[in-house]
Amino acid sequence: xxxxxxxxxxxxxxxxxxxxxxxxxxxxxxxxxxxxxxxxxxxxxxxxxxxxxxxxxxxxxxxxxxxxxxxxxxxxxxxxxxxxxxxxxxxxxxxxxxxxxxxxxxxxxxxxxxxxxxxxxxxxxxxxxxxxxxxxxxxxxxxxxxxxxxxxxxxxxxxxxxxxxxxxxxxxxxxxxxxxxxxxxxxxxxxxxxxxxxxxxxxxxxxxxxxxxxxxxxxxxxxxxxxxxxxxxxxxxxxxxxxxxxxxx
Amino acid sequence: xxxxxxxxxxxxxxxxxxxxxxxxxxxxxxxxxxxxxxxxxxxxxxxxxxxxxxxxxxxxxxxxxxxxxxxxxxxxxxxxxxxxxxxxxxxxxxxxxxxxxxxxxxxxxxxxxxxxxxxxxxxxxxxxxxxxxxxxxxxxxxxxxxxxxxxxxxxxxxxxxxxxxxxxxxxxxxxxxxxxxxxxxxxxxxxxxxxxxxxxxxxxxxxxxxxxxxxxxxxxxxxxxxxxxxxxxxxxxxxxxxxxxxxxx
DNA sequence: CACTTCTCTGCGGTCAGACCACATGATAGT
DNA sequence: ACTATCATGTGGTCTGACCGCAGAGAAGTG
Numbered sequence: 107x108x109x110x111x112x113x114x115x116x117x118x119x120x121x122x123x124x125x126x127x128x129x130x131x132x133x134x135x136x137x138x139x140x141x142x143x144x145x146x147x148x149x150x151x152x153x154x155x156x157x158x159x160x161x162x163x164x165x166x167x168x169x170x171x172x173x174x175x176x177x178x179x180x181x182x183x184x185x186x187x188x189x190x191x192x193x194x195x196x197x198x199x200x201x202x203x204x205x206x207x208x209x210x211x212x213x214x215x216x217x218x219x220x221x222x223x224x225x226x227x228x229x230x231x232x233x234x235x236x237x238x239x240x241x242x243x244x245x246x247x248x249x250x251x252x253x254x255x256x257x258x259x260x261x262x263x264x265x266x267x268x269x270x271x272x273x274x275x276x277x278x279x280x281x282x283x284x285x286x287x288x289x290x291x292x293x294x295x296x297x298x299x300x301x302x303x304x305x306x307x308x309x310x311x312x313x314x315x316x317x318x319x320x321x322x323x324x325x326x327x328x329x330x331x332x333x334x335x336x337x338x339x340x341x342x343x344x345x346x347x348x349x350x351x352x353x354x355x
Numbered sequence: 356x357x358x359x360x361x362x363x364x365x366x367x368x369x370x371x372x373x374x375x376x377x378x379x380x381x382x383x384x385x386x387x388x389x390x391x392x393x394x395x396x397x398x399x400x401x402x403x404x405x406x407x408x409x410x411x412x413x414x415x416x417x418x419x420x421x422x423x424x425x426x427x428x429x430x431x432x433x434x435x436x437x438x439x440x441x442x443x444x445x446x447x448x449x450x451x452x453x454x455x456x457x458x459x460x461x462x463x464x465x466x467x468x469x470x471x472x473x474x475x476x477x478x479x480x481x482x483x484x485x486x487x488x489x490x491x492x493x494x495x496x497x498x499x500x501x502x503x504x505x506x507x508x509x510x511x512x513x514x515x516x517x518x519x520x521x522x523x524x525x526x527x528x529x530x531x532x533x534x535x536x537x538x539x540x541x542x543x544x545x546x547x548x549x550x551x552x553x554x555x556x557x558x559x560x561x562x563x564x565x566x567x568x569x570x571x572x573x574x575x576x577x578x579x580x581x582x583x584x585x586x587x588x589x590x591x592x593x594x595x596x597x598x599x600x601x602x603x604x
Numbered sequence: 605c606a607c608t609t610c611t612c613t614g615c616g617g618t619c620a621g622a623c624c625a626c627a628t629g630a631t632a633g634t
Numbered sequence: 635a636c637t638a639t640c641a642t643g644t645g646g647t648c649t650g651a652c653c654g655c656a657g658a659g660a661a662g663t664g
Contacts, residue, residue, distance in 0.1 A: 121647065122415060133454040134538075140456055146615060157648040159408050162617085166371060166412040167419045171448050173455045178616045179656035185615065192457035199420055199444050200524075205382040206422045207389055208441035209524050217524040224473040275449075275458050275466040279528065370618065395644060406619040411646085427645045428627030434644060 121156040125164035128154060133188075140190035144174060147186075171195040192274060196282030204286045211290055218283045219335050225268055225276060226315065226331045230324040234270040236316060239263055243312055246305075253295045256305055261288070263312060294342025304341065308334070370405040374413035377403060382437075389439035393423060396435075420444040441523060445531030453535045460539055467532045468584050474517055474525060475564065475580045479573035483519040485565060488512055492561055495554075502544045505554055510537070512561060543591025553590065557583070 118124040132138045144150070147165065151158040165186055168174045172195030176186045203209040242263040246256060261284050268280035298304050311334040318326040367373040381387045393399070396414065400407040414435055417423045421444030425435045452458040491512040495505060510533050517529035547553050560583040567576035 119646095130451060130454050133451075133456075148615080151648095157646095159411070159649090160647065162408070163412055163415040165616095167416055168451070170375075170416045171419075171451055173451055173457065176616065177656090178654070180614050181657040184656070188455055189457065192452050195448050195452065199448055202379060202382075202417070202420055202422055203441050203444065203527075205379050206437055207382075208422065208438065209527075213522045213524040216522055217528070220473045220477065220522075220525065221470065224469045228469065273462045273465055275462040275532075276469065278452075278458070279466070283524075397644085400619095406617095408620090409618065414645090425645060426627090427625065429643050430628045433627065 121160035122163035125154055125161050140188050142188050144186035170198055192278050196278045197285040200282040200286035211287055214283055214287050215339055223328045223331045225271055226319060226327040227324045229270055230319045230322050230327045238266040242266060246309055253301055298341055370409035371412035374403055374410050389437050391437050393435035419447050441527050445527045446534040449531040449535035460536055463532055463536050464588055472577045472580045474520055475568060475576040476573045478519055479568045479571050479576045487515040491515060495558055502550055547590055
């Protein structure tokens with residue numbers, strides 16, 4: 107019986123890889139796309155001549171990568187559906203990489219700085235849509251917010267800047283970078299002596315950044331972003347900021 | 356009941372999620388780290404009270420994310436080992452996102468441009484190590500190379516620039532961005548009339564970029580990177596370059 | 605006829621058990 | 635002492651089974 111032969115040597119030594127490759131190819135060929143359902147796991151297994159468990163491993167990868175959403179039950183919303191917008195994949199990847207010490211927190215912060223200043227410069231050269239950012243800035247003016255809530259809005263603000271570029275890749279990266287150091291940011295708050303003063307300063311700086319971009323002053327936007335971020339991290343974590351790169355490379 | 360409650364709401368509704376969370380927590384707690392082995396799947400399953408298949412789904416995710424390497428057999432090199440350096444995760448993520456049309460190719464190219472110019476500027480402000488880049492540039496001077504080989508070296512060159520920053524996150528992102536559009540780049544070559552002339556120009560531009568960085572001329576480096584990339588994409592894919600942003604947003 | 609309730613069915617989620625292939629290390633044979 | 639063989643542990647995979655869920659359709663009810 108065992109007709110377990112790979113007719114095509116696609117380097118897919120493992121069954122789940124062939125499933126992943128197959129789905130990727132179907133996507134590239136346009137046979138399936140955002141909004142479509144993946145075939146049921148049992149069908150896919152039968153079709154590809156692999157076990158259902160192998161199919162599940164591939165599906166699981168796609169889910170964590172943020173490509174699909176799975177749901178139990180029946181009906182049009184059930185099953186594995188290809189998502190139209192990326193979500194979570196980058197965050198999950200970066201969070202795990204940071205956890206496994208593959209990415210140093212310092213490098214993540216530096217990358218964020220690099221990306222965000224570039225974003226600010228690009229925005230300053232256009233006429234971006236700041237509606238979301240403005241809403242977030244107004245929300246951050248609420249004095250009833252605690253540090254955690256404030257920082258959540260803060261994170262959204264910075265991501266909204268990335269989104270204002272209209273570039274989903276940049277937005278996803280910013281979201282991923284931010285979420286991967288979320289724990290460190292929150293932990294750093296407790297080390298800040300005068301949170302009220304700090305948050306007030308952050309609010310001012312946010313407005314300043316937006317203003318510089320609106321004015322089309324790329325240089326000012328760049329500098330303000332840089333100061334905004336480096337200043338905060340220095341304040342929230344003086345030790346690491348001084349030690350520069352504490353990686354064990 | 357050895358459930359680790361973290362500040363984050365874990366909500367692990369599914370078994371494989373709890374496995375992933377458990378491993379992530381062990382990493383964060385420093386109980387395991389780069390170079391260490393994950394427990395055997397069977398042990399992990401027993402320890403966490405889940406089926407081996409659920410453990411495998413989590414392990415598979417970690418593998419595709421580039422956190423671990425698995426190997427069959429026995430001995431010290433067998434099993435699942437936590438990798439010291441990130442590899443592949445970002446590439447896999449971006450390649451799949453592009454395939455699923457979550458990321459538009461145009462956005463990827465723009466992001467690459469954004470990142471790489473920022474990298475060039477940062478490099479120009481320091482005294483980076485260009486040994487790898489130089490080796491690659493010399494290798495590209497070989498006239499016996501075909502387009503595919505040349506572009507492979509080209510890709511490595513650009514990634515080596517990112518690596519020269521000493522920032523692994525940036526390097527991983529560049530590698531991911533690059534690999535996600537690899538297919539498009541290769542496909543574009545066939546549309547280039549005079550490849551010899553184009554490759555000669557690319558070589559010149561590469562040298563020019565490195566020179567600008569060595570001279571500490573950030574502005575020139577920025578401009579040269581921008582021209583280098585936009586010019587090539589315009590040449591390799593006139594249609595899409597003209598259509599600007601073909602996203603389905 | 606309109607409405608409610610129940611059952612059927614398909615699908616993801618999970619588990620248990622069984623093999624296979626493989627690489628190592630111990631063991632037996634020369 | 636050297637070599638061939640086997641035992642062991644590990645990932646990789648398949649099969650078959652069962653659960654819970656949610657929609658769809660049938661059955662019952664007013």
